[in-house]
Amino acid sequence: MKQIEGGITAAKGFEAAGVNAEIKYKNRNDMALIFSERPCVAAGVFTTNVVKAAPVLWDRYLIDNYEEMHAVIINAGIANACTGEEGMGYCRQTSQAASDILNIDVSSVAVASTGVIGMQLPIDKIINGISLLKDAKGNTLEHGHVAAQSIMTTDTKPKEIAFQFEVDGKTATIGGMCKGSGMIHPNMCTMLCFITTDVAISKTLLSEALSNDVVDTFNMVSVDGDTSTNDTVIVMANGEAGNTKIKAKDADYDEFCKALHGVMEGISKMIAGDGEGCTCLFECKVVHANTKENARTLAKSVIKSNLTKAAIFGHDANWGRILCALGYSGVNFDPYKVDIWFESKAGKLKIVENGISTGYSEEKATEILSQEYVTALCDMKDGVEEATAWGCDLTYEYVKINGDYRS
Numbered sequence: 001m002k003q004i005e006g007g008i009t010a011a012k013g014f015e016a017a018g019v020n021a022e023i024k025y026k027n028r029n030d031m032a033l034i035f036s037e038r039p040c041v042a043a044g045v046f047t048t049n050v051v052k053a054a055p056v057l058w059d060r061y062l063i064d065n066y067e068e069m070h071a072v073i074i075n076a077g078i079a080n081a082c083t084g085e086e087g088m089g090y091c092r093q094t095s096q097a098a099s100d101i102l103n104i105d106v107s108s109v110a111v112a113s114t115g116v117i118g119m120q121l122p123i124d125k126i127i128n129g130i131s132l133l134k135d136a137k138g139n140t141l142e143h144g145h146v147a148a149q150s151i152m153t154t155d156t157k158p159k160e161i162a163f164q165f166e167v168d169g170k171t172a173t174i175g176g177m178c179k180g181s182g183m184i185h186p187n188m189c190t191m192l193c194f195i196t197t198d199v200a201i202s203k204t205l206l207s208e209a210l211s212n213d214v215v216d217t218f219n220m221v222s223v224d225g226d227t228s229t230n231d232t233v234i235v236m237a238n239g240e241a242g243n244t245k246i247k248a249k250d251a252d253y254d255e256f257c258k259a260l261h262g263v264m265e266g267i268s269k270m271i272a273g274d275g276e277g278c279t280c281l282f283e284c285k286v287v288h289a290n291t292k293e294n295a296r297t298l299a300k301s302v303i304k305s306n307l308t309k310a311a312i313f314g315h316d317a318n319w320g321r322i323l324c325a326l327g328y329s330g331v332n333f334d335p336y337k338v339d340i341w342f343e344s345k346a347g348k349l350k351i352v353e354n355g356i357s358t359g360y361s362e363e364k365a366t367e368i369l370s371q372e373y374v375t376a377l378c379d380m381k382d383g384v385e386e387a388t389a390w391g392c393d394l395t396y397e398y399v400k401i402n403g404d405y406r407s
Contacts (some may be wrong), residue, residue: 001259003266007160009144010175011198013038013240017137018150021129023122024077024115029150031126032074033133034194035102039068040236042110043207045214047231053081053117056232058091059110067203069236070108072194073098073130074151076179080113080121081229090121097127101134112192112232114153114179148177151192154401155179159270165259167252168243172199174256176263180271191218191271193233195263199256200239201246209257210235217264220296220389221272222304235260269390272303273373278392282312283375284322290383294331301329302376303391312374313393317342317365319351322376339379344371 009016014036021031044063046056062069073094080087091111099106113121137143148158162175180191201209210233218233239245246252273281284302289295302308305325311318319340327335340352346368351360368374 001163001165001255001262003262004162004164004173006141006162007144007148007175008034008177008194008196009139009141010162011173011196011238011240013198013238014196015137015139016143016147017133018146019129019132019136021075021125021132023075023125023129029146030076031129031133032147032150033130033137034072034147034196034236035137036070036196036236036238038238038240039070039108040238041067041201041203041206042069042234042236043203043210044232044234045210047228049229049231051082051229053079053113053230054083054087054091055080055111055113056230057088058095059112059232059234062107062110063234066107068105068108069110070104071098071102072110072112072234073133074112074192074194075114075121075126075129076151076153077115078113078119078121079115079117079230081117083118083120086120090123090126093123094126094130097130101130110234112230114151114192114230117229144175144177151177151179153179156274159267159274161263161266161270163259163262165255167199167241167246167255170241170243172241172243172256172259173197174199174259174263176267178267178271180274191228191231191233193218193267195233195235195260197235197237198240199237199246200241200243201237201256205246205249205253206235206237209253209260213257213261213264216296216387217261217268220300220387221268222300222389222391272390272392278395278398279313280371280393281373282309282391282393283373283388284378284391285375285386285388286378286380287386288383289380289385289387292385292387295385295387296389297329297331298326298378298380299387299389301325302378303389306394309391309394312369313395315366315369317351317360317362317369319357322378323352323355326378333380333382337381339381341377342368343375343377344368344373346371
């Protein structure tokens with residue numbers, strides 16, 4: 001498996017586009033299309049928030065009840081959440097318009113929205129936008145890049161990644177794009193994420209691979225502790241790699257799962273590193289925990305701690321906040337066995353040994369914490385399991401962004 005250039009159009013047979021339909025924004029693109037001429041099998045995972053946006057309900061129904069998917073229509077600026085039956089009607093109208101314009105079945109068109117909750121979509125602009133997307137679509141890496149830019153809200157950069165790998169002696173590709181910056185918290189972290197692959201695989205195994213991997217990728221991300229109404233991850237597989245269809249958990253399935261994990265872990269880090277107002281990606285790796293689930297819980301507790309996030313922003317090696325966050329995670333452990341390191345490209349420094357300060361250099365710790373990617377490594381000395389979670393620092397800018405988000 002190797003990482004390659006590109007994103008949503010890296011896999012064979014996929015096209016994409018981005019246009020300015022003026023859904024909410026006047027001077028930037030705010031609608032995107034993902035399209036496969038060949039029918040795809042699709043899988044999805046969605047928000048666990050009881051308050052689910054209309055597109056989440058629509059897409060989950062399509063994936064659960066139909067075998068094929070050809071397209072996804074995405075808009076940024078308005079979330080179509082808490083919009084009642086009118087909002088659901090707009091999902092149906094969007095899919096019907098895409099069906100008519102792209103000449104595909106209405107049941108094969110997923111929709112996704114991101115932005116302000118409670119506002120109704122300007123459906124006439126949405127329908128016009130689909131016509132613009134049809135004319136603009138293409139299969140180049142640039143088409144995919146423009147699509148990734150077009151789904152951003154408070155993101156500061158587009159998020160896309162792709163890998164090549166081998167199955168059944170064929171070269172296969174998987175790529176993805178995502179938006180996500182704020183309102184991000186595990187189960188599932190808030191975002192829109194779309195993954196395409198030219199692998200031939202059964203719908204059952206595609207769904208299982210996605211559901212299994214989300215536990216150690218998207219569900220290990222937190223920016224601000226808020227779980228959105230619109231969280232959506234959709235994977236589409238069109239089979240154009242030409243491999244014998246994966247129908248069993250064999251070596252080819254394992255290779256596919258590794259590539260899917262590469263995309264999902266890469267995007268997870270991009271989301272955390274682009275958290276609203278953040279200055280760095282903050283990673284917590286827990287090792288030698290007694291169970292896998294406890295390792296996940298401990299790592300997530302650290303990256304969710306506002307006090308720890310604020311200390312990371314201030315480049316302050318306040319390790320007591322990390323040990324404290326481990327302590328209130330709900331996992332039972334001996335604090336006088338715990339070792340903690342800080343690590344970045346500036347070096348690695350052990351700051352706690354057996355629950356007590358090592359008398360480390362504050363200057364070196366500050367240097368390490370001043371980088372764009374900082375890791376806290378916590379050794380529980382209680383087993384063989386490990387897990388990694390990703391978050392970011394908590395800054396003044398986060399409050400500013402969310403104090404006037406609607407304006």
